[in-house]
Amino acid sequence: MSFLQQIKERPILMNATIAVISFILLLVGINYFLLFYTHHDESLTVPDFKGMTLEEVQRICTERDLRFVIKDSVFSEEVPRLGVVEQNPKALSKVKKSRRIYLTLNVKKAPIIKLPDIINQTPTEAIPELQRLGFKINKEFEYKPDETNQLLGVKYKGKNILPGASLEKGSMITLVVGDMNSSAKVKVPKLVGKTLDIAMLILRGNDLNIGRISGDSSSNGKHNSGAIITKQNPEEDEMVAKGESIDIWLGKKKKKKDDE
Secondary structure: OHHHHHHHHHHHHHHHHHHHHHHHHHHHHHHHHHHHHHHHHHOOOOOOOOOOOOOHHHHHHHHHHOEEEEEEEEOOOOOOOOOOEEOOOOOOOOOOOEEEEEEEOOOOOEEEEOOOOOOOOOHHHHHHHHHHHOOOOOOOOEEOOOOOOOOOEEEEEOOOOOOOEEEOOEEEEEEEEEHHHHHOOOEOOOOOOEHHHHHHHHHHOOOOOOEEEOOOOOOOOOOOOEEEEEEEEEOOOOOOOOOOOOEEEEEOOOOOOHOO
């Protein structure tokens, strides 16, 4: 007798078999339903909105069945004005459809900060304070001759600005710094055509010294103070250190008009 015939002749066995099959089908159905429901609602990946404008965020959220809410605004130099600075959930997170994405935007206008009084401070002292306030410092300083290496001024877009000036946070400023090395150098004056005595006065007034003297001299070896300088070394307009000596070559003494 076959199994099917036994089931037909025994109602209890038939009912039990039907119950077992029904239970198995129910479990399989529930399992498929849960898998479908779970993957259906959590299959969306959150895009990376950082740096995007609101228009770009709106377009992407519409395409991917997401929603966004502006939660806060902060100042940032890394993204454009009104661009996305932060987001929650983070990029690449898995979320359900229609999930709200909370955004933090960059402010439309940067905060205003005031330039502190840093004149006569050294760059080492002033730069940390300026950066803490939110200023950007030009790596290339502007140097001016001075007896110290302290700050002499501040420039913004090529113009001098005073302590207390109001600028946007993140503004780039240039520091004007004293240059002791530059101040220790002077331009060589023109000595050619001058008499020896006048040349010595000129050199003394420029913190320079007379060096080797060649050319016209008297019988006792002394040079005529009225002799004319025909050549000099270093030459006119060269930059030399203070206290350096200038060599000169002398010609004949000037003749007075009465002697001609």
